[in-house]
Amino acid sequence: MSIFPTKILLVTDDSQDEQPARTTAMEMATTTESELHLLCIASGLPPYEGYLSHDVRIPEVAEQLRKRAEIILDEQVQKIERDGGNVAQKHLKIAEPMGEHHRARQVLRVAEDEDVGLIVMGTKGRWGVRRALMGGVRDSVVRHAHCPVLVARGDRAS
Amino acid sequence: LIQSVQAPDGLTAAKEGEAMSIFPTKILLATDGSREAQLAASRAEDIAENTGSELHVAHVGAVPTLLFSYPGTLGYDRKLYEQLEEESRELLRKESWRVKAAGGTVAGAHHRMGMVDLEIVALAEELGVGLIVMGCRGHRGIRRAIEGSISDAVIRHAPCPVLVVRSGEIDEAMEAG
Numbered sequence: 001m002s003i004f005p006t007k008i009l010l011v012t013d014d015s016q017d018e019q020p021a022r023t024t025a026m027e028m029a030t031t032t033e034s035e036l037h038l039l040c041i042a043s044g045l046p047p048y049e050g051y052l053s054h055d056v057r058i059p060e061v062a063e064q065l066r067k068r069a070e071i072i073l074d075e076q077v078q079k080i081e082r083d084g085g086n087v088a089q090k091h092l093k094i095a096e097p098m099g100e101h102h103r104a105r106q107v108l109r110v111a112e113d114e115d116v117g118l119i120v121m122g123t124k125g126r127w128g129v130r131r132a133l134m135g136g137v138r139d140s141v142v143r144h145a146h147c148p149v150l151v152a153r154g155d156r157a158s
Numbered sequence: 159l160i161q162s163v164q165a166p167d168g169l170t171a172a173k174e175g176e177a178m179s180i181f182p183t184k185i186l187l188a189t190d191g192s193r194e195a196q197l198a199a200s201r202a203e204d205i206a207e208n209t210g211s212e213l214h215v216a217h218v219g220a221v222p223t224l225l226f227s228y229p230g231t232l233g234y235d236r237k238l239y240e241q242l243e244e245e246s247r248e249l250l251r252k253e254s255w256r257v258k259a260a261g262g263t264v265a266g267a268h269h270r271m272g273m274v275d276l277e278i279v280a281l282a283e284e285l286g287v288g289l290i291v292m293g294c295r296g297h298r299g300i301r302r303a304i305e306g307s308i309s310d311a312v313i314r315h316a317p318c319p320v321l322v323v324r325s326g327e328i329d330e331a332m333e334a335g
Contacts, residue, residue: 003201004208024180024319031181032208139310142294142322148201150289152319 004032006117007088011039011107011141012076018122021152022076025120026085028150034117035088038076039110041103042069043095062094069094089114104140112146119149181209183288184265188216188278188312189253194293198323199253202291203262205321212265214285215254218277219246219270243271275311283317291321 010025012018029036042065069092077087091114093106111119121138142149187202189195199215206213219242247269254267268285270277282290294309313320 002204002208004204020319027180028205028209031210032205138313142309142313143324145324148198148321148323150319150321151313153313153316 003117005034006032007035007037007114008118008120009037009039009107009111009114009116010076011041011119011121012072018152021120021122022080023083024150024152026080026083028118028120030085036080036085037089037091037110037114037116038073038080038087039091039093039107040069040073040076041093041095041106042066043103065094066092101140103137104144107137107141108144108146117147119145119147121149121151122153180288182211183209184212184214184285185289185291186214186216186278186282186285186287187257188218188290188292189250190217190274190293191249191253192293192295194295194323195253196256196293198291198293198321199257200260201321201323203257203260205289205291206262211288213257213262214266214268214287215250215257215264216268216270216278216281217246217250217253218272218274219243220274221271239271246271275308275315278308278312279315279317287318289319289321290316291323294322294324 008025008029010022012021025036028034073090073092077090080087091110093110095103095106107119110116119141121141138151142151185202185206187199189199202213205211221239221242225239225242250267250269254264257264266285268281270281278290278292290312292309292312294307309320309322313322
């Protein structure tokens with residue numbers, strides 16, 4: 001049996017533009033006539049960065065993060081539409097700082113709520129310590145997702 | 159490391175300008191004959207059919223460490239090695255037959271011996287594939303910490319997107335059909 005057409009969830013984070021993941025998800029959606037859903041996980045900065053004021057538990061901070069994530073989502077939608085794709089729905093989640101499991105769980109929750117057939121993620125997001133964190137999110141999602149997960153790496157393609 | 163991660167802004171901008179389509183492409187199905195790999199096979203076939211892509215099937219016969227007499231060289235136990243090779247060839251034949259039996263078209267079957275993750279990445283580069291599809295056994299805890307995970311290693315080093323199919327899906331697939 002074929003899983004297509006299905007819902008495809010493209011997961012972005014607020015740090016960088018993940019072009020390979022976006023292109024792959026978009027191509028996949030258009031060639032298989034699937035719905036493309038977009039998810040942005042906004043996260044506060046971890047305390048070791050020295051900004052204790054960047055705590056998502058403070059409402060103003062959460063609001064700011066939400067605004068920033070909305071801008072990123074809109075940019076992504078614009079880019080996808082420019083390249084000839086369509087976005088069925090946008091999702092926005094705020095994650096606690098330092099919580100890679102929390103972030104992964106947010107991704108999985110959206111995937112399960114929407115009953116998506118495929119999750120697409122990039123790996124470019126962060127590097128150094130933050131990359132290790134994002135890598136943790138990716139591994140966690142790959143390990144626990146109820147559907148196939150496609151990981152598109154950024155750095156080699158460009 | 160950082161240099162390879164960070165692309166110059168100009169380059170990315172130029173790349174983004176051109177709307178490049180990745181489909182149709184070559185899809186590499188890396189299989190080890192497990193249930194997860196069989197599920198991955200059906201997904202790969204599905205994607206290949208829906209995107210008009212070529213499907214290549216690959217199996218890497220894992221060479222146990224005892225057959226590496228020193229790093230990078232195959233050891234002296236020729237008989238054991240040949241037996242392993244024969245077994246893994248048989249497995250590849252079976253798996254590609256399974257794909258064909260399910261109605262898929264196999265553009266090529268590739269057999270390698272050695273370290274599984276390295277060989278898959280090398281093969282993907284050689285064939286110039288646009289997508290690698292593989293199963294994930296989902297080892298947990300200590301086994302995962304010691305053995306690591308082949309799919310993680312492939313994700314980290316692959317030149318192209320990697321689709322990982324996990325075993326949790328098997329029950330759902332069984333229920334569905």
